[in-house]
Amino acid sequence: MGKKALEGTKVLEYASFVSGPYCSKLLADLGAEVIKIERPGVGDKARERGPFPEDLPHPEKSGLFLYLNTSKKGITLDPKSTTGKKMFLELVKWADILIEDKPPKEMEGLGFTYEELKEVNQQLIMTSITPYGETGPYRDYKAYHLNICHVGGLGYLMPPNSPSLEREPLKAGGHSVDCACGVNAALATVSALYSRGVTGEGQSIDVSKQESLMNLVRVYAVAYANDKVNPNRGPIMGTAAAMGGLKKCKDGYIIATLAERPHWARFFKLIGKPEWDEDERFKDTLAIADHYNEIDPYISEWMMSRTRYEIYHQGQELGCPIAPVRSIDEVVNDPQLKGRDFFVEVDHPEAGKTVFPRGPYVFSETPWQGNPAPLLGQHNEEIYCQKLGYTKEDMVRLRESGII
Amino acid sequence: MTGRVLEGIRAVEFGQFYVGPYTSEALAYFGAEVIKVESIRRPDPTRWFGSTGGPDPKIIILTDPNKSVGFNELNLNKLSVNLDLTKPKAVELAKKIAEVSDVIVENNRPGVLDRLGLSYEAIREVKPDIIYLSASCRGSTGPERNYAGFAPIFGSLGGLSEITGYADGPPAPPIGGRTDIVCGTANAFSIITALIHREMTGKGQYIDNSDSEVISCLVWDTIMDYNLNGRIQTRRGNKDDIFAPHDCYRCKGEDDWISIAISNDEEWRAFAGAIGNPDWAKEERFQDAYLRKKNEEELDRLISQWTISHTKYEVMDILQKAGVAAVHSFSSKDFFSDPHLKERGAFTEVEHPVIGRLTVMNPPWKLSATPAEIVRHAPLFGEHNNYVFGELLGMSQEEIKALMDEQVIY
Numbered sequence: 001m002g003k004k005a006l007e008g009t010k011v012l013e014y015a016s017f018v019s020g021p022y023c024s025k026l027l028a029d030l031g032a033e034v035i036k037i038e039r040p041g042v043g044d045k046a047r048e049r050g051p052f053p054e055d056l057p058h059p060e061k062s063g064l065f066l067y068l069n070t071s072k073k074g075i076t077l078d079p080k081s082t083t084g085k086k087m088f089l090e091l092v093k094w095a096d097i098l099i100e101d102k103p104p105k106e107m108e109g110l111g112f113t114y115e116e117l118k119e120v121n122q123q124l125i126m127t128s129i130t131p132y133g134e135t136g137p138y139r140d141y142k143a144y145h146l147n148i149c150h151v152g153g154l155g156y157l158m159p160p161n162s163p164s165l166e167r168e169p170l171k172a173g174g175h176s177v178d179c180a181c182g183v184n185a186a187l188a189t190v191s192a193l194y195s196r197g198v199t200g201e202g203q204s205i206d207v208s209k210q211e212s213l214m215n216l217v218r219v220y221a222v223a224y225a226n227d228k229v230n231p232n233r234g235p236i237m238g239t240a241a242a243m244g245g246l247k248k249c250k251d252g253y254i255i256a257t258l259a260e261r262p263h264w265a266r267f268f269k270l271i272g273k274p275e276w277d278e279d280e281r282f283k284d285t286l287a288i289a290d291h292y293n294e295i296d297p298y299i300s301e302w303m304m305s306r307t308r309y310e311i312y313h314q315g316q317e318l319g320c321p322i323a324p325v326r327s328i329d330e331v332v333n334d335p336q337l338k339g340r341d342f343f344v345e346v347d348h349p350e351a352g353k354t355v356f357p358r359g360p361y362v363f364s365e366t367p368w369q370g371n372p373a374p375l376l377g378q379h380n381e382e383i384y385c386q387k388l389g390y391t392k393e394d395m396v397r398l399r400e401s402g403i404i
Numbered sequence: 405m406t407g408r409v410l411e412g413i414r415a416v417e418f419g420q421f422y423v424g425p426y427t428s429e430a431l432a433y434f435g436a437e438v439i440k441v442e443s444i445r446r447p448d449p450t451r452w453f454g455s456t457g458g459p460d461p462k463i464i465i466l467t468d469p470n471k472s473v474g475f476n477e478l479n480l481n482k483l484s485v486n487l488d489l490t491k492p493k494a495v496e497l498a499k500k501i502a503e504v505s506d507v508i509v510e511n512n513r514p515g516v517l518d519r520l521g522l523s524y525e526a527i528r529e530v531k532p533d534i535i536y537l538s539a540s541c542r543g544s545t546g547p548e549r550n551y552a553g554f555a556p557i558f559g560s561l562g563g564l565s566e567i568t569g570y571a572d573g574p575p576a577p578p579i580g581g582r583t584d585i586v587c588g589t590a591n592a593f594s595i596i597t598a599l600i601h602r603e604m605t606g607k608g609q610y611i612d613n614s615d616s617e618v619i620s621c622l623v624w625d626t627i628m629d630y631n632l633n634g635r636i637q638t639r640r641g642n643k644d645d646i647f648a649p650h651d652c653y654r655c656k657g658e659d660d661w662i663s664i665a666i667s668n669d670e671e672w673r674a675f676a677g678a679i680g681n682p683d684w685a686k687e688e689r690f691q692d693a694y695l696r697k698k699n700e701e702e703l704d705r706l707i708s709q710w711t712i713s714h715t716k717y718e719v720m721d722i723l724q725k726a727g728v729a730a731v732h733s734f735s736s737k738d739f740f741s742d743p744h745l746k747e748r749g750a751f752t753e754v755e756h757p758v759i760g761r762l763t764v765m766n767p768p769w770k771l772s773a774t775p776a777e778i779v780r781h782a783p784l785f786g787e788h789n790n791y792v793f794g795e796l797l798g799m800s801q802e803e804i805k806a807l808m809d810e811q812v813i814y
Contacts, residue, residue, distance in 0.1 A: 002605065005597040030597055050645070051629035063628035114772070133770070138744040141720075142729035143665075146642055146650055150663040150733040155652065159569050159576035168652035169661055169733040170576065171642050173567030176622040180586045187593040188769035188776075191434050194600050195409040195774045203773035211750055214739065215768035216582035219474045224736035225751065225763035226473050231580075231736055232659065245556075246574055255565070255577050257554040259421070260449060286465055316551040323557040325575045328630045328637055331563040331620055339546035342617060355631050360618040361594040362543065365609035366601050 004031025005366035009193065012095040013037065013072065014079075014088075017045045018145070018175045019129050019209060020101035021068040022182030023189065027097075028071035029359050029368055035091065035383060036069060036374065040076040040402055043376045044069070053351065059376060060350035064175070066373045067356060070346065074374025075383050076404050079110055084403045088112070089120050090388050096196070097189060101129045104139050114204035123202040125192045129185045133208030143209070145178050146171050152213025153221050161245065162233040169233060177213055184212040246325070249303040253325040254311050261285055266320040270311075271302045348372040380404055408435025409774045413599065415507035416441060416498070417482070418489075418522070420448045421554065422581045423539050423615060424511030425478045426588030431507065431595065432481035433767040433776040438509075439501060439792055440479065440783065443488045444814050447785055450475045469785040470758040476782040477764055478581075480754070484783035485792045488814040493807065495521045500797050502527045506602075507595055508536040513552055514544040524610040533608035535598045539591050543614030553615070555583040562619025567626055569639035576639070586622065587615045647693060648700040649675075652733055653711040660716045661733040664707065664723065668693065671728055678726035679710050756781040789813055 009032040013024040021036070021044065028034040038044050046065040053061055079088035092098060098117065100107065107113060107128070114126050128134055131143035131151075149155045149171035158170040171177070185207040192203055214221045220231050247254045258264050261284055268276040273295075276282050281291040303311065308324030315322035324330075332355075337343065340362070347353050349372070359368045384390040384404065398404045413436040417428040425440075425448065432438040442448055447469050454464035454472055466472055485501075487494040499522070502508060508527060510517055517523060517538075524536040538544050541553030541561070556577035559565050564583065569576035594611050602608055620627065629635045642663070644650040652661040666672050669692060676685035684690070684706050689699045696703055711719055716732035723730035732738070739745055740763075749766060756762050767776035793799045793813065807813045 002607065003601070005601040026593065051625065051632050051635070053632045055633060063632055064625040067624050067628060132744060133748055136744040136747040138724075138731075141724045141731065142727065143731060144667065144729050146644070146665045147663045147729050147731045150652065150661070151731040153734045153736070153739060154582060155661075155663065155733045156735045157580055159573065160579045163573065165659060167570065168642065168654070170569065170652075171663075172578075172582075173564055173569075173639060174623040174626045174637075176564055176619075179622040180582075180589075183586060183589050183593065184768055187430060187589050187596065188771060190593055190596040190600065191409045191776075192771060192774065194596055194603070197600060197603050201773055203771055205772070206770035207768070208748070210745075211748070211768040213582075214750065215765060216585045217580050218585070218765040219477050220580050220736055221739050221765055222473070222477060222736070222751070222763050224740045229736075246577060248574075253560075253575055255556045255560045257556050259554060284465075316548070319552060321552040321554055321557055323551075323553060323561050325560040325565045325577070326563060327566050328563050328623075328627050331561075331627055332630060334561075336542055336546045336548040336551075337617070337620070339548075340543050340614070340617075342620075354628070357617065357621050357624060360590050360613065360621045362612040362614075363594065363598065363609055364611070365607055366598070 002365050004369065005363065007031040009033065009097065010095050011035070011097045011099060012091050013099045015099055015101040015129070018068060018178035019181040019185065020099055021046065022179045023127065023129065023185040024072065024099045025068055025070055026183065026186040026359070027189070029370060030366065031369060034072040035379070036072045036074045037077050037088070037091070038074060038376060040078050040377070040404055043076070047376070063354070066348060066351055066354060069373035070356065071369050071371045072374055073379040073383065074377060075380050076377040078403055079112075081401070081403050083398070085110065087384070087388065087403070092117050092124065093121050094387065095121065095124065097125045097127065097193065099127045099129070099185070099189065104128075104130060104134050118202070121202070123196060123200060125189065125196060125202045125205070127185055127189045127205045127207060129181060129207045129209065131209050133211065134206040145175055148181070148209045148213060149177050151210045152177070153217045154213055157217065157220060157231060157233055159233055161235055165232065165234060178209070180216065181207070181209040181212040184215065247300065247303045249306055249308055249311060251307045254303055254308055254322060255325055256320070256322040258321065263321055264288060266318045267315070267322070270315045270318050270320050271299060273298070344370050346370050346372050350375065377404070407774065408777060410434040410436035413437070413507065414439070414505040415509055416501055416505050418508070418510040418512060418517060420511065421450055422478060422584030423587045423591070424509055425450065426585045427511070427537065427539065427591040427595070428482065428509045429478055429480055430588060430592035433778070434774075436507070438482040439505070439788070440482045440484045441487050441489070441498060442484060442785065443486055445488055445490070448475065448479070450478060451785065468758070473759065473762060476754075476756060476759065476762055479782035480764060480778050481780055482783050483788035483792065484786055485789050486786040486813050488811055489520045489522070491812050492521075493810070493812045497793070497797070497812070498522055499527065499530050501792065502534065503530045504796060505531065506535060506599070508534060509591070509595070510537070511539040514538065514540050514549045528608070533602055533606060535595055535602065535608045535611070537591055537595055537611040537613065539587060539613045539615060541615050543617065544612045555579065555581065558615040559583045559619055561616040563623050563627060564619050567623060567637055567639050569641075571640045571643070583615070583619055587613070587618045590618045643700075646697060648696040649703055649707055651704055653704070653708045655711050655714060655716040655719055655732065657715055662711055662716050662719045662730055663733060664728065664730045666728065672696070674726040675723065675728045678722050678728060682710075752778055754778060754781040757784065
C-alpha cells in the first residue's frame with residue numbers, strides 16, 4: 001500500500017450534525033487533514049444525539065458523533081467575536097477546502113461569503129451544503145432530515161406498494177438521506193480539488209440537499225415533465241410486481257428482483273418448478289406479468305415454508321437475485337462483511353473500543369484510515385499554538401473569554 | 405477558467421442498469437469522455453425499460469433501444485459503441501480503447517470481465533496507470549462475491565429496508581434508483597480521489613466497491629446502537645426518537661402532505677404562534693419536548709385538523725416564515741412547477757433525436773469555476789462506432805465495415 005489518496009490535503013470543517021461532517025469524514029478517512037470547528041463548550045449537535053452506551057447521554061460518547069468524525073482534529077471556536085473571526089480567517093488561509101453547512105444568511109452576516117473568503121485565500125475551495133441551496137426563494141427555509149426526505153421527492157414514493165394512499169408518505173430510515181447528501185457533496189469537492197491541482201484555481205460549490213435527493217430519484221423526478229404521469233406510492237402491479245418485490249417467508253421477508261427473463265428461469269428452478277421455464281404463459285417478462293397472479297399463491301406458500309437464509313443461499317447459488325430483509329444485528333454478524341474486513345475497531349479515549357465500517361470502497365493502492373473522533377477542543381493547542389502561533393497565555397485568555 | 409474539470413479524461417464503461425451507468429454519468433457531467441460499450445447481444449437492459457408511472461405503474465418493455473426516457477436520464481453526455489465481447493477480436497478492440505483511456509467502470513457480476521479477458525490485470529498490461537473500478541452487490545472478494553443484486557436487494561442486505569416503513573407495516577425496500585445512485589456517487593468519488601493520487605504519483609489502481617457496503621455506511625449510527633446497547637432498531641414511519649411533532653400531515657388537496665419537524669421549545673412556540681395560538685397548543689401536555697413526544701398521537705391529530713384546511717403551499721409559507729421546518733412532500737408534478745427549482749435551474753432540456761425534446765435533471769452541484777453540465781442526450785445505440793473506431797483508434801472505414809460484417813462491432 002502506498003500513500004493515502006488525499007494525504008497533504010487541508011480541510012476546514014465548519015459544519016455540524018450529519019451531512020457536512022459525513023462529507024469531510026470521507027475526505028479525512030482517505031488521508032486529508034481535517035480540522036473541525038465546534039462551538040465552545042457545546043460542540044457539534046451530533047454530540048447530543050445517541051446512540052449512547054447504556055443510553056446515558058455524554059458529549060464524548062455519542063455513537064453518531066464518533067462515527068461521523070473519525071480521523072479529524074477538533075478545535076473549538078466562536079467566529080462571531082472579532083478575535084474569533086480573525087482566527088477563523090487564519091484557518092481559512094491555511095485550508096485548501098472549507099466545508100460548511102450554515103444557513104446562507106448566517107455566513108453572510110459573519111462576512112464569510114465565498115467572495116470575502118477568497119480575499120484571504122485565492123485558491124480556496126468552499127463547499128456549502130444547505131437544505132435548499134444558496135439561491136432561490138426557499139434558500140432561507142429550514143429543514144431537518146424528515147423534511148429533506150419529502151422535499152427531495154423520495155417521501156412521495158414511499159413506501160412502495162403502500163396499503164393505502166390515505167396513509168402518509170414516508171421518510172427513509174435513520175440518517176441515510178443526510179449521509180447521502182454528504183457523499184454527493186464529497187464528490188463535487190474532490191472534483192474541484194482535482195481541478196485545482198491542474199489549474200491552481202479554487203471555486204465555490206453550492207450543494208442543495210433537496211437537489212441531492214432529487215438526483216437520486218431522478219428517473220421519477222422527470223416523469224411528469226416527460227410523460228405527464230405523477231408516480232406515487234401506489235400499488236405496484238403488472239410487470240413491476242412480477243419483477244419480484246417483497247414476500248413473506250417463514251422468519252421474515254424476502255426480496256427478489258427478477259429484472260430479466262433468465263432470472264425467472266433460475267427462480268423457477270429454485271421454487272421447484274423448472275418446467276415453468278418452458279411454459280408459454282411465461283415466455284417473457286410481459287407474459288409473466290399477465291399470468292403472475294396464477295402462480296403467486298404457490299410462490300407465497302413455497303416461501304412461507306422456508307427461512308430467509310435458506311432461500312437466500314439456495315437462490316443465489318442458482319444465480320437468482322434474491323435476498324433476505326436483514327435486521328441490523330445480522331449486518332454486524334455478516335460473514336461476507338467479515339470476509340472483506342469491513343469492520344474495524346477504533347479505540348477512543350472516552351468511549352473505549354467501538355466498531356466502525358472501513359470506507360465504502362476498497363482501493364488497491366491507497367489505504368483507508370480510521371482514527372478516533374476528536375474530544376471537544378482536543379486539538380486547540382496543536383492548531384492554535386503550533387499552526388497559528390498563539391502562545392499558551394493567549395490560549396488561557398481566549399478560553400476564558402469564550403472564544404475557544 | 406472555462407471548461408469542465410475532467411476534460412481530457414476518458415472513461416470506458418462496461419455498465420448496466422443504474423450503478424455503473426450513474427458512476428460514469430457523473431464523470432461525464434464533469435467533462436470526462438465516457439465510452440459506453442454494449443452489444444446487440446445485450447444492450448444495457450435499461451434501454452428496454454419504459455414506465456407508465458402513475459397510480460398503477462407498469463414497466464413497459466420497449467422494442468426500440470433508443471426510446472427509453474429512463475436510459476436517457478442515466479446516460480447523458482456519453483458515447484456508445486458496439487462490441488460483442490464474446491468474440492476475441494472485440495476484446496482486443498476493447499483493450500485498444502482502454503489503452504487510450506484513463507478509467508474503467510464496470511458493474512458486472514464479479515468474474516464476468518475476467519473471463520472475457522478484460523480483468524484489471526489484463527487492462528493494466530496495455531495501460532499501466534489505469535484506474536479500474538468494479539462495483540457489485542457484495543464486492544469482488546469474500547464468500548458471497550458471486551451473489552447478484554439490484555437496489556432492493558443490496559438496500560435490504562445493507563440494513564436500510566428494515567428501518568424504513570410504517571411501524572405497523574412491512575419493511576420498505578428502496579426502489580427507483582435512489583440507492584443505486586448513492587452507490588454510483590460513492591464510486592465516482594473514489595475514482596476522482598484515485599485520479600488525484602495518479603496526478604501525484606503516476607500510479608493507477610483497482611477499486612473494488614460493494615453496493616451493500618455503501619448502504620451500511622449510510623445507516624451506521626443505527627448499527628452502532630446495536631453494538632453499544634444490543635438494541636435492534638426497526639422502522640417507525642416518519643417518527644423521531646425524541647422530538648414531536650415529526651411527521652407528514654394531510655393538507656387540503658388530493659394526496660397533498662406537509663412534513664413538519666420541531667426539535668425544540670422555541671420552534672414549538674413559533675409553530676403555535678403561526679397557527680394562531682389555538683387553546684390546545686397552550687395545554688400543559690404539549691409544553692416541552694418530553695411531553696410532546698409522550699402525547700404525540702393526540703398532538704398529530706390536532707395538527708392534522710389545522711393542516712387539512714390549508715393547501716400545502718399555504719402551510720409551508722406560514723410555518724417557514726415563523727422559522728419552523730415545514731415543507732410538503734414533493735411529487736414529480738410539484739418539481740415541474742415549483743418556483744424555487746425553476747429559479748435554481750434544477751432541470752434542463754435536451755433534444756433527443758428519437759424521442760424528441762426531453763426534460764432532464766441538471767447535475768446536483770453548482771460549481772462556480774468548472775460547472776458540471778449536460779451537453780448531450782444519452783447516446784443512441786452504437787451511435788459513436790465511427791468516431792471511436794475510426795477517429796480514436798484510427799481504423800479505416802473498410803476495416804470498421806468488415807468488423808461489423810463479422811459481428812465483432814455488433
